[in-house]
Amino acid sequence: MHRSERPVAVEIHHPQTIAPTVHPAHVVPVQPGTVPAVASIVLPDGRVVTGYAVHPTQPEPVAVKPAVSRTAVNIALGGIGFGAVCGGLFLLTAFIAALTAFITQLIILAAVIFGGWIAVQVFGHRPRSGPGTTVNIRRAVIKRNHFHG
Known part of the structure; x- marks a missing residue:
């Protein structure tokens, strides 16, 4: 300091305690978990500090992948459904x-009956009323695969 400067008076301010004034507050019902928790801490000199508790931010939980994929479950359910239908398909086949x-x-039976009827018509006994050739074989000798009559 220079001699020409005069010392300046220093003012010291001491904090004053403020008497709490109580005002009745309106109570509004709030869902639990929407209002953050209020924490109060008592300092060594007896003062109480009240404030909201600050929690560290948690990262969003990662979606847990199921042990079995959806595709595998769908294929398995399709197989079960197909297995349930197979009994009916087997009965149908x-x-x-x-x-x-x-x-x-039925077709074979009809063919046999109709074929028999045709055979009777062709080879059956009919009165000989028309011209025709009648061959009477009285004695026939078959020697060495030749017919001698």
């Missing part, structure tokens, strides 16, 4: 095979 065999047998 068995029914179609039996029906085919039955129709085949």
Whole structure:
């Protein structure tokens, strides 16, 4: 300091305690978990500091992948459904095979009956009323695969 300068008076300010004034507050129902928790800390000199607790931010949880993929589950369910239907499909194919065999047998039976009727018509006994050739073989000798009459 220079001699020409005069010392300046220093003012010291001491904090004053403020008497709490209580005002009735309106109570509004709030869902739990929407209002952050209020924490109060008592300092060594007896003062109480109140404030909101600050929690460290947590990263978003990573979606846990299921042990089995959705595609595998869908394929398995499709296989179970197909297995449930296979019984009905087996019965259906068995029914179609039996029906085919039955129709085949009916066709064969009709062919035998109709063929028999045709054979009777062609080779059956008819009165000989028309011109024709009658051959009577009385004695025939077959020697060495030759017919001698």
